Amino acid sequence: MPARPAAHAMGTRSRILATASEEFAASGFEGTTVDRIARRAKVNKAMIYYHFPSKRALYTTIVRDRFTAITEKLQAIAAQPLPPDRKLDRLIETLVRSIDEAMHFLPIFLREIADGGVHLGAEELALITGVFATVSGVIAEGTRSGVFRSIHPALAHFTIVAPLLMFRATAPVRARIKTVRRLEIPDADSATVVAHLQMVARRVLMPTEPGREG
Amino acid sequence: MPARPAAHAMGTRSRILATASEEFAASGFEGTTVDRIARRAKVNKAMIYYHFPSKRALYTTIVRDRFTAITEKLQAIAAQPLPPDRKLDRLIETLVRSIDEAMHFLPIFLREIADGGVHLGAEELALITGVFATVSGVIAEGTRSGVFRSIHPALAHFTIVAPLLMFRATAPVRARIKTVRRLEIPDADSATVVAHLQMVARRVLMPTEPGREG
DNA sequence: GTCTATAAATAGATAGAC
DNA sequence: GTCTATCTATTTATAGAC
Incomplete structure (x- = not known):
């Protein structure tokens, strides 16, 4: 979770946040899977753990x-x-x-x-x-x-x-x-x-x- | 899920229901585990599946x-x-x-x-x-x-x-x-x-x- | 009705190449 | 920054003995 990520990463990070918002809203924290966030945000699951230390921190x-x-x-x-x-x-x-x-x-x-x-x-x-x-x-x-x-x-x-x-x-x-x-x-x-x-x-x-x- | 279980089963069934209520309330459906309901209700996990066809039906x-x-x-x-x-x-x-x-x-x-x-x-x-x-x-x-x-x-x-x-x-x-x-x-x-x-x-x-x- | 043991699937998280 | 592959733990659910 860099405080100021490189410019080309901003899109990825905010896309993760937007998609995760929808998923958490629809399914709750426990009901949401990191796999699904990754798939829907069109990023690799490992990318989520690059930008956020855990599912909880993302939430x-x-x-x-x-x-x-x-x-x-x-x-x-x-x-x-x-x-x-x-x-x-x-x-x-x-x-x-x-x-x-x-x-x-x-x-x-x-x-x-x-x-x-x-x-x-x-x-x-x-x-x-x-x-x-x-x-x-x-x-x-x-x-x-x-x-x-x-x-x-x-x-x-x-x-x-x-x-x-x-x-x-x-x-x-x-x-x-x-x-x-x-x-x-x-x-x-x-x-x-x-x-x-x-x-x-x-x-x-x-x-x-x-x-x-x- | 028998409509009218034998008398000595009523206590078990209602104990499962009461404990499950508390667990679902505290942790939500996804956050609640059948294992934990069984442990807290002091029944075996298989007993829950004897009385209810699924976690969802219990809920x-x-x-x-x-x-x-x-x-x-x-x-x-x-x-x-x-x-x-x-x-x-x-x-x-x-x-x-x-x-x-x-x-x-x-x-x-x-x-x-x-x-x-x-x-x-x-x-x-x-x-x-x-x-x-x-x-x-x-x-x-x-x-x-x-x-x-x-x-x-x-x-x-x-x-x-x-x-x-x-x-x-x-x-x-x-x-x-x-x-x-x-x-x-x-x-x-x-x-x-x-x-x-x-x-x-x-x-x-x-x-x-x-x-x-x- | 109640138990033990386990199958089968899925989860969060990480290692390591590029 | 981004990917593939995988580890480890946990989960729902069931088979089968008693």
Whole structure:
């Protein structure tokens, strides 16, 4: 894993990374074979072990790169001089766009959660924490300024992020259900998802209580 | 896989099922070895192949049993003579209780989603669809009677169910984050989660628009 | 129903030529 | 940097005794 490989190797390395992403997403870490990555990336298996010390290191590189990209985008928004409710709207837009641009990463993320994060090092855990810190930080900002009410920070975070992740992640299962056809679970485009999540955030964080609860 | 094994075999069979559940939850289908299930269940490996035709069939049995249990509980509530908003509150209570009683099933479910449901047959897909149909059916009931507004059925469903699944499923990762400690992502007990989700459902489905949107 | 022993296939990883 | 060939370990699954 040279920090700066020769120019003609870049294509090979990134082709390995791209193919491995697809394979890990489709089959999981254990279900993915290095043989298959090599065949599909049209490189020799030994080339993979030239660029990466192990199958696990290849996997970790993919996870870290993706977490870094998303975390940086979100933190850039949180740093902007905007009121908290506008920031949250923009965070939601960016989250939806990030997921839709890298849908292949969702299965990897879900399996990582299922594995209890045992393959995540301090660096990757810090990046995940950064996403939570950014979203819940903007909500806390709004709570302080009075535009949002006070709410359990983790539940607030998951109320916004989890529906997005699960709705997008379940698209293949929903497509399979459609073939068995007892009832269709409809899909939704990006704009619809963004508008829905922004509406949810607004209603859930709205300070004035509309109904019966105290 | 005898439909009705002899009495003294029941203990063995259910011990295999219980141990296999834990193993599949902890390591995924590919990551779980039949050897390890046998060792931990204190049965011989050949016994597993006596009771189940294959590793895959053992896995499918576990998935189907759990889906059946949850689906039946939810449908019993939907059939009760209650107003839709009360039904939804009870569905949420039951969902939280079902998840908390069978936390080991969450990783299995997440990985199944990540796999695109390729291991799910028509029967299992129908059971999943049943959960969606029950929740969104109660919401549609409320929409017709005017206590709920009209909303994208799948997004409504995932807005309620996804935060629960993700919040509970991420507990181990959040515990790991705590050890690295840059920021703590707090947990919540069952009552808090139930109250939160009921509040979310109420606010999101509330017909009168409180804020700026149309 | 339960065991021992083993077949048969496949995996991750490496040696070494070019 | 890239390849061929192979080592070593592990896996699912089965045969056959008791």
